[in-house]
Amino acid sequence: MHIVVCIKQVPDSAHIRVHPVTNTIMRQGVPAIINPYDLFAIEAALRLKDQLGGRVTVMSMGPTQAEPALRKAISLGCDEAILVTDRIFAGADTLATSYVLASAIRTLDKEMPVGLVFTGKQTIDGDTAQVGPGIAKRLDMQLLTYVSRIVEVDPAQRRIVVERRAEGGVQVLETAMPALITMLEGSNEIRFASTPGMFRAARATIRHWDRNAAGIEDIKLVGLKGSPTIVSRVFGPAARAEKAKPIPFDPADPDSCANNLLERLLNEMPKVRKELEQRRSDTQ
């Protein structure tokens, strides 16, 4: 079976700072990493390959600087990497991105039919969780979001069973392939690349696909032009004026500390206090 994993290179959010004067995001020196959620997508794809054989192609739309992310995916065990890259793709929102990736997957499908597409549940720099579903819709694939476990895949019957985290519980879903799966974090332990894997990655040739190679049909749907979303303003959360209030703590008397805390909280919430007092008098 041929599995495609779509990944994105993102700035490591742990290192991002907002400039105190200009309020712009300082990307300078911020290391780029594979979107952390995408690592679970890669891992899920590689586990299926370990189990069933087949081929895993990792794909990313982005500038050439995104190559290290693809190489890292190869070091983990992906067979091939495609960087979908073209100047006209710049400035894309999720709609334009999913159009480009869907076109590229459709093109790839002609080389070798694609049974499953994996993505992370969302990216850490956009948090929209829209690209995966967008690709599924365009390719007319079954869509399984927030998947926590692949239970079973039957390539012959073209059936897949997964566990999906839903509000209040876990759903067990069965559907037909081809399907697109967005993976939940923590679904699997991410593997550590072996030495031969590192060598393969260091030597791999990353295929670069421009608009023609990717089979883009309508260039009005890509890049800034194909992106109806407008980011009108970016701002950091305003600093709050309230200061933390220390509560005296006597280790010998945790009860009084708890009472103290409760007293303070209730002082600030007179309505709650009233209600509690009401209830207490009711039960008495």
Add this chain to the structure above:
Amino acid sequence: MSEKFDVIVVGAGPAGNAAAYTLAKAGINVLQIERGEYPGSKNVQGAILYADALERLIPDFRDSAPLERHIIEQRMWVLDEDSYIGGHYRSAEFARPPHNRYTIIRARFDKWFSDQVQKAGALLLCETTVKALLRDVQGKVIGVEVDREDGRIYADAVILADGANSLVATRAGLRQDIRAETAALAVKEVIFLPKETVDARFNLSGQEGAVIEMLGSISQGMVGTGFLYTNKDSISIGIGCMLSDLKRQHLAPVELLERMKAHPAIAPLIAGGEPREYAAHLIPEGGYDALPQLYGEGWMLVGDSAGFVNAVHREGSNLAMTSGQMAAETLIELLREKRPATAANLARYRARLDASFVMKDLKKYRRLPETLDRQRQFINDYPALLNQAAHTMLRVDGMDKRHKEKEIFNAFRERRSLLGLLGDAYHLWRATR
């Protein structure tokens, strides 16, 4: 199936990059292994780059290297609690290209350097740590073992460019563990300020930069120095002291840096900036007498792992590059002559070093670490005396100048005695001759 190379270089700092670049350019099959996420990711930010050593490797580096500013002014400050005395050297000559010294941000520079190495044909593995050296039955080094599955990689020679700690060399028994008496611990911070602010505060324009080297009260009686470099839109500031002194005084280096930043002469230079990227790093400052064995059967030490740092002039990266280049040239020569990398043959590396500024400079200052360690007056007394002298001379208060001179002289004599003064002059001359 295990991999085999002509040469493995451990580390992608200035030393490792210079070695791998030289080897790859000569068409030698070289593998470089770096534990950081990318070259530079583990390296302390903000530093001075000496053009000469890099120019010998990449003559046109100025066209593409990420350089911050070229240095046109050097200040030397001797500080007391709330004053400093010193000298500034500023030259229009330094402002004319080709420039001789630059400030750089190491993380970016190392990455650029590594790109050149890879373009030259070396293979690089990142996020991979060398754990041990592989040896044959005779004890000759024949490769390395890394921290990944199937981690044995073979080579005819291994160049260790893994920095001041050099755990690989230490674990393999090639050198001793770094000692507190021969290592400085430096802490450094990058403080962001708009370019115009940096320009105005240091009287600079365009790509011009300034450097301040400092000693005196900022090291709290310990052997150490402070520094401040101007980058494009930030300032690198730091202080380093001998590890043994820090241990003795139970002082956290952070605290040292914070106190230095609060000095009345320094605080206004960095006021309003946003500190980012705090880092601490060891510097091997034992000098010539602390050098380990530099080569052996199948291996060589280069850069910080060999202890090549000229602490007086704050030169390290250039010694690292030059030693890396010399180790590589030695191997290239041997490969051409089809001779193995035995200890006897690698002695040529040492000969090259001896003939260069690397060993000559280290020899020149070989007595300095010991002198400063034993003769604490250079740190504890003289900075204060010099500052007081300037203060006495410059203060107009009705006292005649001859009396002032006498007062200054008496202050020196009281603190150091006549014989002491002569002795100090001799010590300083001997330690730096």
